[in-house]
Amino acid sequence: MITVLALGAGILLNAGCSRHKKVKRGKGRPAAVAYRVTGGRVAELHGGVAYAPSGAPVEVKRAIAAANRIAGLPYKWGGGHARLNDSGYDCSGAASYVLRNAGLLEDQMPSRGFLKYGKRGAGKWITVYARKGHVYLVIAGLRFDTQGTTTQDGPRWRTAPRKAKGHTRRHPPGL
Structure with a gap:
């Protein structure tokens, strides 16, 4: 069952994801990161909609439900910062939306x-x-990310791994 939370509007913060460049793998370039998940902790993706594993903690189910609500919206620089519910989201606006609706931010x-x-x-x-300049989430083994190069590259679930070079890995306590 998908849990829906409604939260008030957020505060406008200096946001923005840097423009992403297509980087070809080749000599001297790191391989794409592989996301480690253990059995029973992998969400399923059908038609762009993620489904939480049945044994997932409630916060994970809420995060997936929140991400599903904004998946497919356009990329909008600064989107999700002036208002929690916006017409489009940038990377940090999308991550903030998901984590706030899960009760984790x-x-x-x-x-x-x-x-x-x-x-x-x-x-x-x-x-x-x-x-600095970009953030994305991996929830129950699925990547929730923006690309930020066109409005079609707004927040969505992605199964392809992404290079994590230069990114710091963090997680909500207990999850």
Whole structure:
């Protein structure tokens, strides 16, 4: 069952994801990161909608439900910072929306703010990948991310791994 939470509007923060460049793998380039998950902790993705594992903690189910609500909306620089419910989201606006609706974050946060979010390292259920200029989430083994190059690259679930070089891994306590 998908849990829906409605929260009030957020505070406008200096946000923005840096523009992403397509980087070809080749000599001297790191391989894409592989997300580690253990049996029973992997969400299913059908038609762009993620389904939480039945044994997932309620916060994970709420995070997946929140991400599903904004998945497919356009990329909008600064989106999700002036208002929690917006017409589009940038990377940090999307991550903030998901974590706030899961009860894991109090206010919107710019991407660099996630560098000190929660606890260090990868989480069992939720991992935040943050660097100055970009943030994305891996929830129950699925990546929730923006690309930020066109409006079609707004927040959505992605199964392809992404390079984590330069990103700090953080996670909500206990998850």
